[in-house]
Amino acid sequence: MTEPRYTPLRARHEALGASFTDFGGWQMPVRYTSDLAEHHAVREAAGIFDISHMAEFTVRGADAAAYLDYSLAGRLSAMTVGKAKYSLLLAEDGGIIDDVIVYRLGDDDFLIISNAGNRDAVREALLARTDGFDVETVDVSDDYALIAVQGPAAEQILTEVAGIGEVSIPWAEQKYYAWADATWNGKPLLLARTGYTGEDGFELLVAAADAESLWDAVLSAGESKGLVPCGLASRDTLRLEAGMPLYGHELNREIKPAQAGLGRVVVTDKERFVGQGAVTPAEGAPVLVGLQAEGRRAGRAGYAVVDAEGATLGEITSGALSPTLGHPIAMAFVDPSSAEEGTAVFLDVRGTKIPATVTALPFYRRKK
Amino acid sequence: MTDLTTLKYSEEHEWVALEGSVATVGITDYAADALGDIVFVELPAVGTELSSGDVFGEAESTKSVSELYAPVAGTVVEVNQAIVDDPSLVNSSPFEDAWMIKVEVADGALDGLLDRDGYTAITEG
Numbered sequence: 001m002t003e004p005r006y007t008p009l010r011a012r013h014e015a016l017g018a019s020f021t022d023f024g025g026w027q028m029p030v031r032y033t034s035d036l037a038e039h040h041a042v043r044e045a046a047g048i049f050d051i052s053h054m055a056e057f058t059v060r061g062a063d064a065a066a067y068l069d070y071s072l073a074g075r076l077s078a079m080t081v082g083k084a085k086y087s088l089l090l091a092e093d094g095g096i097i098d099d100v101i102v103y104r105l106g107d108d109d110f111l112i113i114s115n116a117g118n119r120d121a122v123r124e125a126l127l128a129r130t131d132g133f134d135v136e137t138v139d140v141s142d143d144y145a146l147i148a149v150q151g152p153a154a155e156q157i158l159t160e161v162a163g164i165g166e167v168s169i170p171w172a173e174q175k176y177y178a179w180a181d182a183t184w185n186g187k188p189l190l191l192a193r194t195g196y197t198g199e200d201g202f203e204l205l206v207a208a209a210d211a212e213s214l215w216d217a218v219l220s221a222g223e224s225k226g227l228v229p230c231g232l233a234s235r236d237t238l239r240l241e242a243g244m245p246l247y248g249h250e251l252n253r254e255i256k257p258a259q260a261g262l263g264r265v266v267v268t269d270k271e272r273f274v275g276q277g278a279v280t281p282a283e284g285a286p287v288l289v290g291l292q293a294e295g296r297r298a299g300r301a302g303y304a305v306v307d308a309e310g311a312t313l314g315e316i317t318s319g320a321l322s323p324t325l326g327h328p329i330a331m332a333f334v335d336p337s338s339a340e341e342g343t344a345v346f347l348d349v350r351g352t353k354i355p356a357t358v359t360a361l362p363f364y365r366r367k368k
Numbered sequence: 369m370t371d372l373t374t375l376k377y378s379e380e381h382e383w384v385a386l387e388g389s390v391a392t393v394g395i396t397d398y399a400a401d402a403l404g405d406i407v408f409v410e411l412p413a414v415g416t417e418l419s420s421g422d423v424f425g426e427a428e429s430t431k432s433v434s435e436l437y438a439p440v441a442g443t444v445v446e447v448n449q450a451i452v453d454d455p456s457l458v459n460s461s462p463f464e465d466a467w468m469i470k471v472e473v474a475d476g477a478l479d480g481l482l483d484r485d486g487y488t489a490i491t492e493g
Contacts (some may be wrong), residue, residue, distance in 0.1 A: 019401070035430050036405040120401045128475070233404055233431050296408045296455075300433060320430050350426075350433075 007052035008145050008211040016229055021078045023353075024117025026053040028232050035233035039323040042197050042238055046151030046224025046348065048218055049235055051203070052211065055119035057126060058111040061135035068102065068110060070273050071129040073257060073266040082169075084177045084194055087123055088112070088257055088265050090275030095253040095261075098122050099245065101194055103179050111205075114144070115247045129274060133159060144350065145211030149227075149239075150201030150216055152366075163213075164189065176200070184214050196235065198242025199366055237320050240329065243290060243362030244286040249301060249317040250288055250331055256281045259333070260288045261361070286314055286333035290363060293356040296321055298328040299347035305332050306345050307347050313338045313345055322363060330356070330365045370463040376478050377487035378439035382462065391440050394467045395427065395458065396460035398491045406458040411447040411468060418442060420477075424469060427458060439481060441472035460486055 004027040013020070018029035029050065031038060038208040041047050059068060065077035073088040081104050089097040098118040103111040114122040116339060117139060126137045158164065159171050168181040190205040206214050219227065236246070245251050248258050257266050259281045266279050293299065299319040304312050314334030322329045330347070338345055343358040376384045381399035400406065408428040418424055418438040425436040447469050452459045457466040468473045482490070 008428075030431070031404055034405050036407070039430075237430050296428075297410075298408070298428065321428070323407075323430065 005053070006302075007050055008208045009050045009052060009082060009215055010222075011152030011205050012212060012215055013050065013229075016236075018229075018231060021232060023053065023232055024115070028053055029229070031231040031233045032229045035231065035237070036323050038228055038230040038234035039237050041226055042151045042199055042212070042230060042234065042328070043150070044326055045148060046153040046157055046201075046222055047197075047228055047230035047234065048215070048222065049148040049230050049346040050145075050148065050215070051148050052145040052208070053116035055114045055116060055122060055141040056205070056225045057112040057114070057123065058138050059112060059126075060134060061106060061133065061367050062108055063133040063135050064108045064110055067130065067133040067135040069270055070133070070231070071126060072100070072102065073273065073279075074102075075267040075270060075298050076102055076110065077161070078102070081106055082178055082180075084179055084192055086177075087269045088166060089122055090257070090266075090273075090279070091125075091253060092274060092278065094256045094275045094280075096247075096257065097125050097253065097256055099247060099251055099262075101192075103190075103192060104177065105179075113203075118247060121184055124276065125274075126288045143208060144205050145214075147204045147206070147210045147211065147218065148195055148197075148201060149204065149222075150195045150197040151199045151227070153222070153227065154199070154201040154333060157218065157225055157227055158191075161217050161221045163217050167191070184210055191226075196242075196244055197238040198362065199238075200363055236318075237323055240318050240320055240331065241322055241324055241362065241364035243364075245288075246339040247316060255333075256285070259285050262304065284336060287339045288317070289332055289334055289339050290359040291316070291319075291332055291356045292325075292331040292359045292363065293330075293347060293354050295328065295354065297349055297352075299330045299332075299349055299354065299356070304348040305334050305338075305356075306348050307338070308346065310353070315349065319347075324364055327352075328356075331361070334358075371485040372463065376481035376483065378437065378481055379490060380397070380437040380438065380439070381423055382439040384439050384481060385477060386473070389472055389474075390445065390470045391442065391473045391477060392467045393424075393439060393469050393471060394462060395436065396487070396491075397462045399434070400459050400462045400466075403427060403434055404431050406455040409455045409458065409468075409485075410450050411452060412444050414447060416444040418471060419442065427455070436468065438471070440471055440473050440477045442471040442477060444469050445472050446470040
């Protein structure tokens with residue numbers, strides 16, 4: 001057992017009375033007061049999350065774009081400077097090593113943010129793919145803290161944080177899946193309009209040493225606007241409602257992108273890329289669907305999806321009683337024959353069969 | 369406010385209050401906090417016979433499911449429909465409004481349960 005890791009914001013979480021949980025070897029706040037209240041705050045106002053456990057890699061060099069086209073599933077060379085893009089790191093056999101967001105900081109300068117639990121696997125894969133490219137990939141995870149501010153009030157709150165200066169693009173003009181430069185008390189701050197909640201919001205990348213002062217300033221600016229600190233429990237129900245996959249649940253080494261509905265992320269007509277020729281799922285491979293049920297009893301990860309006779313059709317990967325919608329929702333891998341929207345199935349909830357319906361993802365979409 | 373020192377406790381984080389031959393059972397604030405916001409509670413039917421340690425119901429939070437274990441043996445004589453209708457009571461009032469079941473018990477049914485000091489030794493240990 002390795003020592004649990006803590007982010008630079010540990011003392012803040014403890015002072016706020018957070019309960020902690022293990023997440024990929026990190027001790028992270030699971031909730032501060034109530035996970036439902038935190039969930040609703042993000043949907044209705046705003047929430048602030050410490051996601052400093054996530055891993056960051058810089059990719060720099062004359063061949064950086066070509067290297068990423070080879071190393072990742074997408075065509076990152078086609079992305080303009082200032083943009084961000086969701087992508088996948090595939091294994092040679094087409095399985096998913098991680099899902100990542102790539103930010104193009106300059107022509108030859110990219111930032112990759114990956115999941116905390118996959119940091120070592122991502123680093124290994126990225127470093128193993130540099131042969132023949134003029135590129136330098138560096139794991140800079142320990143240098144940075146990452147703070148997410150999510151919810152309809154996020155933009156307004158951040159504009160009022162004294163100490164954030166020199167914003168390179170006016171707040172209102174910053175686009176979703178794009179980033180802007182700024183400073184935090186004179187030091188570099190990256191503002192990315194990305195998130196994992198289904199709401200508008202930002203992810204703030206700042207030097208680890210400056211995390212506490214930025215956290216305090218955002219909390220204080222947001223207090224009067226309904227901003228609350230949010231833990232991983234609400235982050236999970238928020239992303240589930242938004243139909244966003246979580247690595248280890250909807251994505252893993254055995255799953256090919258198209259099975260998880262991520263076929264569009266893979267650009268197959270690239271000259272070459274890792275996983276090429278292996279990305280097509282086997283005939284009849286299970287596919288990811290949304291499920292909704294009535295009542296209040298949720299199907300959970302690992303529970304079977306069955307037909308009226310009790311024969312297994314698939315397995316739930318994530319499930320909860322949706323705080324926003326008020327009924328149970330789940331994502332599950334099921335046999336393609338049961339994947340069509342509207343298909344009636346049952347969830348085996350500890351021996352009780354709960355009727356459920358295959359539903360389009362996401363379950364929740366914010367009003368624009 | 370309930371005087372918590374008058375209650376008995378199980379290692380599974382249920383509390384028991386005895387009045388005559390009827391034991392009232394709920395879960396502790398520690399258990400409610402550990403579960404997170406409770407969103408679903410299932411309770412047994414009145415008349416159910418329970419042995420000590422039997423699963424008598426379930427409490428679900430957004431994150432997890434927890435089975436409820438009978439800390440005493442006996443017959444269920446009343447269940448608290450209020451917490452089925454509003455499971456958040458388990459978080460807001462675990463020792464009062466969110467009692468779960470009342471069980472008709474025999475003499476000595478509470479033998480072997482922990483007192484407050486014994487229980488806090490578990491939760492703070």
